[in-house]
Amino acid sequence: MFVLAGLWSGAMGAWAGDQVQGARIWPAPDHTRLVLDVTGPVEHKVFALKGPSRLVIDLQDTTLKARLDALDLAGSPIRRIRSAPRNGNDLRVVLDLKTDVKPRSFELEPNQQYGHRLVVDLIDENGSRLENAGQPTVTQDAGGKRDIVVVIDPGHGGEDPGAIGPRGTREKDVALKMAKTLASLINAQPGYTAKLTRTGDYYIGLRNRTLLARKYNADLFVSVHADAFRTPQPKGASVFALSQRGATSETARWLAQTENRSDLIGGAGGVSLEGRDDMLAGVLLDLSMTASINASLGVGSSVLGQLGSVARLHKPHVEQAAFVVLKSPDIPSILVEAGFISNPQEEKNLATEWYRQRLAKAIMSGIDDYFRKTPPPGTLLAWQKQQGQDTPAFSHYRIRQGDTLSDLARENQISVNELMRFNGLSDDRVMVGQTIRIPAS
Incomplete structure (x- = not known):
């Protein structure tokens, strides 16, 4: 009996091809992500049906070894998940939906936490967080002096855990907790308003993070991360601004994409590329990008100085790199690496609330020190400075x-x-x- 079972199992493996061994759902404000863990690259097809709304996922030469009916569908547009073999060796998964969605699918290579994955995004085009972000109402007094708006971006999220420490601490969790602490500190400070690009465990595209900052009319964009290296020795916090190489490539991208021409440069107004010829548009972008990088280096230096009083620094100066989230031509942007999660001691520190709070307070102090010296026009801090109230x-x-x-x-x-x-x-x-x-x- 045992031998026969083994032979039968081996025969199954010869024709069964891939297997779906697990599944996860990540609801986000503007989309829901369904992730299927597969044993290898898989041929698939995704299409939508109406009356009633359904999404069909066909996987070629694949069997199901996971319980899709056990998934928590709360917060998603999915009412029910059904599955059945198809054409002998294939698998069909059907999502019964509450509303129509726009599907998008792609495969992911293995990372530190997961193996091969098939990702299906269910995009809610009517409820997009980008469309509904709007302009925040932020005033501190009857005269309408506005707050300084700081958009905080917790790195990674959802299916993207970021770096993982020796004890299993995930960068996405550290970044979100620290970003929420920083947002609370900023919101408690008169003259400031903080907004988060994500408030839960889900993923947002890198470009969408900067688009959210523009929708919120951000005066500053701060992306929060935890660094990693292939060996455990490196440690220390870092602050990054955009490099000139990154600025040059981004200027070219903006000029090449028609939809960017009507985007306002300068948040609430200033310069528009619409109707400009390439030469003038290029000059305007270069000027805006140069000013943005200079401001980023200024606030980054202020933040680094404060971080140095509470934590070890990896480098004594603001570093520059071509990170996508730093490429806003009109918003000063910095990326803070809170420490090396690959270093056992720093991983232990970053997993504790007291240490994250210590870092968040230093970042807030650095931001406030910078803006008290150079407050944006029309803000409460600018008014206080004009009235001679610019003492801290x-x-x-x-x-x-x-x-x-x-x-x-x-x-x-x-x-x-x-x-x-x-x-x-x-x-x-x-x-x-x-x-x-x-x-x-």
Whole structure:
């Protein structure tokens, strides 16, 4: 009996081809991603049917070894998933849908966490987050002085885990938690509003991240990541701005794509490429890109200086690279590598809330230091600077041996609770070397 079963199993393997061994669903604001784990590259076809709405996925020479009916469909446009063999050796998967979607499919090569995958995106063209982002209403007083808008981009997400540390810590999780902490700190600061490109565990295309920043009329774009290397030795935080090589290639891309001609350069207004000839459009883009890179280097240097007071730095200066998320011609953009997740000690640190909060506070301080010196026109900070109120709303203090939060509160005539709230602290414990902010009297 055992031998016969083995022979039967071997015979099945000879003709069964690929197998679907697992599946995941990642709902996002503008699409839902269905991922099928397959044993190798698979020939497939995807098409939509109406009356009722369905999406059909045909996989050639494939068998199903996963329970698709056990998937959690909450937050997705899928009502039910059905499957059945087809034409003897093939597999048909049918998604019964609540509404029509635009499908897109592609295959992914193995990474640190998963093997071969077939990805099917169900795009909601009516509910796109990009279309519905709009312009945020951000005012601080009756005169309509607007907030400085900082768009924070947690790297990776969903099927893309990013780098994975020796203990299994995933970059996408660290980035999201740290980005949410940073957003809370920014929103608590008068004169600022923070927006996140993603608020959950799903993936957003790299270009769409910068498009979201433009939709939000961002004054600054901050992408949060955790670095990795093939050996465990490298460590330290880094800050990146766009390189000149990246700027040159992006200028060429913008000039080559017709749809970019009508995009406004400068967020809420300034320069438009629409109707410009190639030479003038190129000059305008070069000027805008140069100004954007210079501003990125300025805010990046300010952030790096603050990070250096709470963490080890990988390099003592702002680095430059051609990262896609930094290629906005009209929005100063920086990418912060919070540390090397491939380094065992830094992985351990990045997995803790206190360390992520420490880094987030340093980033916020760097951003605020930069904008208090060079506030965008029309903002509350610019108005305060014009009125002679440009002295910082707080001072920095580095904790020394024997310091307690209650002593500092008493010395500065403020309550402990107010000091905790101003620094985003969950308790009154402080560490030697920690930098805190003390409100100006």
